[in-house]
Amino acid sequence: MAEVGMRPPASPLRRRALRALRWLFTPLRPDDYLELINPLWSTRELRGRVERVEPERGGAATVLIRPGFDWVGHRPGQYVRLGVVINGVHHWRAYSLTSSPDRPDGLISVTPKKVDGGVVSPYLVERARAGEVVRLGEVEGSFVLPSKLDRGLLFVTAGSGITPVMSMLRHLDLEDGLRDVVHLHSARDADGVTFGDELADLEKRHDGFRLELRITGEDGRLTPDDLDTLCPDWREREAYCCGPGELLDALRKHWKRHGDADLLHRERFQPIVGGDDADGAGGTVRFTHKNLDAECPPGTPILVAGENAGVDMPFGCRVGVCHTCVLPIREGRIRDLRTNVVSEKHHEIVRTCIHGAEGPVTVEL
Amino acid sequence: MSSQTAVTHPFAHLGEEQLAELAREFDAIHDQVRGDLGERDRRYIKGVIRLHRQIAVAGRVLLLGSRSKVAWTAGTGCLAIAKILENMEIGHNVLHGQWDWMNDPYIHSSTWDWDTASTSAAWKHSHNFIHHTYTNIRGKDKDLGYEIMRIDPHQKWHPAYLAQPFYNLLLMAFFEWGVAVHDLDVEAIRSGEKPMKDVWHDIKGISGKARDQILKDYVGWPLVSALAQTAISRITSPEPRSRLKVLADKARGRSRTGALRAQFDAVRADGGSAFAATFWADFTANIIRNLWAHSIIFCGHFPDQTYTFGQDEVRDETRGGWYVRQLVGAANITGSPLFHLMSGNLGYQVEHHLFPDMPSSRYAEIAPRVKDICARYGLPYNTGPFSRQLGTVHRTILRLAFPGGKPRPKPGPYRGEEETRRAA
Numbered sequence: 001m002a003e004v005g006m007r008p009p010a011s012p013l014r015r016r017a018l019r020a021l022r023w024l025f026t027p028l029r030p031d032d033y034l035e036l037i038n039p040l041w042s043t044r045e046l047r048g049r050v051e052r053v054e055p056e057r058g059g060a061a062t063v064l065i066r067p068g069f070d071w072v073g074h075r076p077g078q079y080v081r082l083g084v085v086i087n088g089v090h091h092w093r094a095y096s097l098t099s100s101p102d103r104p105d106g107l108i109s110v111t112p113k114k115v116d117g118g119v120v121s122p123y124l125v126e127r128a129r130a131g132e133v134v135r136l137g138e139v140e141g142s143f144v145l146p147s148k149l150d151r152g153l154l155f156v157t158a159g160s161g162i163t164p165v166m167s168m169l170r171h172l173d174l175e176d177g178l179r180d181v182v183h184l185h186s187a188r189d190a191d192g193v194t195f196g197d198e199l200a201d202l203e204k205r206h207d208g209f210r211l212e213l214r215i216t217g218e219d220g221r222l223t224p225d226d227l228d229t230l231c232p233d234w235r236e237r238e239a240y241c242c243g244p245g246e247l248l249d250a251l252r253k254h255w256k257r258h259g260d261a262d263l264l265h266r267e268r269f270q271p272i273v274g275g276d277d278a279d280g281a282g283g284t285v286r287f288t289h290k291n292l293d294a295e296c297p298p299g300t301p302i303l304v305a306g307e308n309a310g311v312d313m314p315f316g317c318r319v320g321v322c323h324t325c326v327l328p329i330r331e332g333r334i335r336d337l338r339t340n341v342v343s344e345k346h347h348e349i350v351r352t353c354i355h356g357a358e359g360p361v362t363v364e365l
Numbered sequence: 366m367s368s369q370t371a372v373t374h375p376f377a378h379l380g381e382e383q384l385a386e387l388a389r390e391f392d393a394i395h396d397q398v399r400g401d402l403g404e405r406d407r408r409y410i411k412g413v414i415r416l417h418r419q420i421a422v423a424g425r426v427l428l429l430g431s432r433s434k435v436a437w438t439a440g441t442g443c444l445a446i447a448k449i450l451e452n453m454e455i456g457h458n459v460l461h462g463q464w465d466w467m468n469d470p471y472i473h474s475s476t477w478d479w480d481t482a483s484t485s486a487a488w489k490h491s492h493n494f495i496h497h498t499y500t501n502i503r504g505k506d507k508d509l510g511y512e513i514m515r516i517d518p519h520q521k522w523h524p525a526y527l528a529q530p531f532y533n534l535l536l537m538a539f540f541e542w543g544v545a546v547h548d549l550d551v552e553a554i555r556s557g558e559k560p561m562k563d564v565w566h567d568i569k570g571i572s573g574k575a576r577d578q579i580l581k582d583y584v585g586w587p588l589v590s591a592l593a594q595t596a597i598s599r600i601t602s603p604e605p606r607s608r609l610k611v612l613a614d615k616a617r618g619r620s621r622t623g624a625l626r627a628q629f630d631a632v633r634a635d636g637g638s639a640f641a642a643t644f645w646a647d648f649t650a651n652i653i654r655n656l657w658a659h660s661i662i663f664c665g666h667f668p669d670q671t672y673t674f675g676q677d678e679v680r681d682e683t684r685g686g687w688y689v690r691q692l693v694g695a696a697n698i699t700g701s702p703l704f705h706l707m708s709g710n711l712g713y714q715v716e717h718h719l720f721p722d723m724p725s726s727r728y729a730e731i732a733p734r735v736k737d738i739c740a741r742y743g744l745p746y747n748t749g750p751f752s753r754q755l756g757t758v759h760r761t762i763l764r765l766a767f768p769g770g771k772p773r774p775k776p777g778p779y780r781g782e783e784e785t786r787r788a789a
């Protein structure tokens with residue numbers, strides 16, 4: 001079955017009333033009729049209406065959404081699965097929430113950056129309009145602030161890695177928590193700093209917030225060795241890093257060797273699967289019931305290989321979160337494209353969106 | 366038996382090479398439409414679903430006043446139309462997976478259930494798999510006569526078939542129940558092909574759906590009408606019970622039972638007739654839906670024009686052979702766009718059998734290309750007006766109730782619109 005949004009926090013009374021009436025509407029539900037009046041009334045999946053789309057610097061846009069029910073809340077730094085209908089097809093992506101959970105107007109926001117050749121981000125940045133209905137999945141993620149702030153904070157972000165940290169900063173701003181915070185942010189060019197103005201404003205208003213902006217187009221990329229000059233007491237701080245994989249890997253090594261690895265929290269800004277510099281040999285995927293073979297080059301998920309071969313593949317978030325794309329593998333070796341771990345499968349169910357073929361693979365579809 | 370196989374094979378003139386080329390042409394139509402599906406198609410199916418639900422609501426609301434003749438007729442009509450739309454253009458096609466490409470969890474073959482007695486799982490097996498794979502192969506396609514009728518002269522006659530014109534009438538009226546039982550596949554149960562575990566599972570599924578359907582149509586909504594009617598009567602002509610009398614009754618200590626009894630009598634008088642009226646309205650709507658579905662569906666494969674196949678004829682069938690079997694085993698019905706909407710686009714049975722998972726709204730668009738292929742490859746394109754198609758079906762049912770019978774003459778290769786009309 002296709003991916004669905006989260007179960008909305010409807011009142012138990014309302015649920016009970018709807019359930020009591022269900023037998024009059026079988027095989028449909030009262031919800032099916034109420035949704036004709038307002039699609040946001042669904043008690044089956046949480047939906048929201050786009051309130052407005054605000055362009056941001058750096059090819060991004062903030063999409064502000066009013067959920068159909070009071071927002072369930074999130075911890076700053078977490079992400080939400082967002083479902084949008086593009087040219088008739090439901091697509092799901094996971095995006096970091098950039099809004100503070102305690103926004104007085106009850107809106108939530110995500111700030112996707114347009115990925116060239118992508119499907120959902122170009123749509124959200126360029127074509128999404130106010131009034132549009134979107135679907136909201138579960139809030140997930142363990143990249144969150146500690147429950148008690150007993151030490152200073154260090155944020156290291158790059159590019160759109162700023163998004164989960166933005167929610168944290170906005171939350172800390174409202175809670176008067178920006179008392180001892182250092183933020184090292186990298187962006188390619190000075191004009192394209194997403195949230196640049198807001199970060200500058202935060203720095204102006206809070207003595208305890210220090211922003212070190214690095215323009216990588218001019219100064220080159222940040223390396224762990226820069227930490228000692230930019231933030232000499234980095235070892236003492238609770239550190240939150242979000243950015244491309246190689247930055248995170250370098251930081252992890254650095255913390256392991258020179259600091260306390262427990263204090264480092266990492267999040268890939270976009271759990272991109274595969275890529276150009278993919279490992280492995282790839283392989284051929286056989287879809288038994290369709291009687292069809294698909295070429296699966298290195299770094300390509302089985303899901304994409306199937307789609308390219310014209311197979312109607314079940315899919316959802318495409319980043320390994322939602323398990324909509326799972327299919328039984330009859331036999332074959334597959335590679336987890338996130339961890340590069342290769343494993344042999346026999347009659348096992350796997351997520352096709354994050355696994356590539358490593359040699360011949362037979363899928364039951 | 367072989368003496369009856371007088372019909373020449375409709376595609377005996379096509380070589381392996383030509384069949385492969387034909388398969389490529391049909392595949393190309395499929396792929397081109399698949400690549401073109403988008404917002405327009407989504408708007409269409411969402412629109413039909415919305416239309417169905419609005420008409421269903423209208424029908425149920427009208428039937429709150431089911432004691433009025435006008436409301437009863439209009440309400441029954443709405444309900445029948447809603448059920449037809451829901452079963453045919455929506456349910457049948459969604460269960461075929463025609464709309465799965467939208468990735469919409471609520472319009473998806475894996476989650477859909479329809480307003481009829483068959484469970485969607487059993488239907489997907491007996492219809493999508495058995496019927497659509499083995500279309501018109503005698504002894505394999507269990508929809509060929511539905512295991513109870515002699516619809517093809519090759520089927521061996523049995524005295525029980527003498528009764529088929531009568532039980533066909535029953536089947537027409539109670540088609541949804543016939544289909545539900547047919548999905549059980551009685552023949553496979555008898556031959557031991559189907560494990561008892563599966564049979565039990567299916568029976569449980571059907572009885573669950575039967576209970577829900579009966580509860581909704583014959584208890585639930587009649588009850589709602591009865592309550593509504595009672596409420597209306599109370600408001601429009603309140604009981605002449607003065608407040609003083611109520612107080613007096615209370616003083617005498619018979620307030621409770623007396624009031625309750627009065628209430629009960631009123632409900633029985635006002636509500637009873639409303640209950641019955643809505644009960645019969647729902648019954649009538651179901652019968653209308655059944656008659657219509659039966660007629661459209663029987664015109665799909667049983668008119669004179671269609672071919673059936675022996676199992677040895679389809680051994681080692683290629684993809685091209687499969688396409689042609691679908692093509693000549695089905696028959697279309699000509700009609701207006703409204704007719705096609707109300708018949709779930711099964712008036713394009715030929716296109717549906719070639720591409721069962723293509724959104725039904727696209728069949729009309731590809732029909733000219735299918736006809737073009739028929740003309741170029743010298744293949745028949747079976748079609749005709751509803752009255753003629755239905756007439757030949759019922760003639761066959763009558764004729765084959767008796768022993769003997771020969772395959773009816775076939776129309777031969779399709780020669781373009783003009784020529785076909787002239788010939789007719």
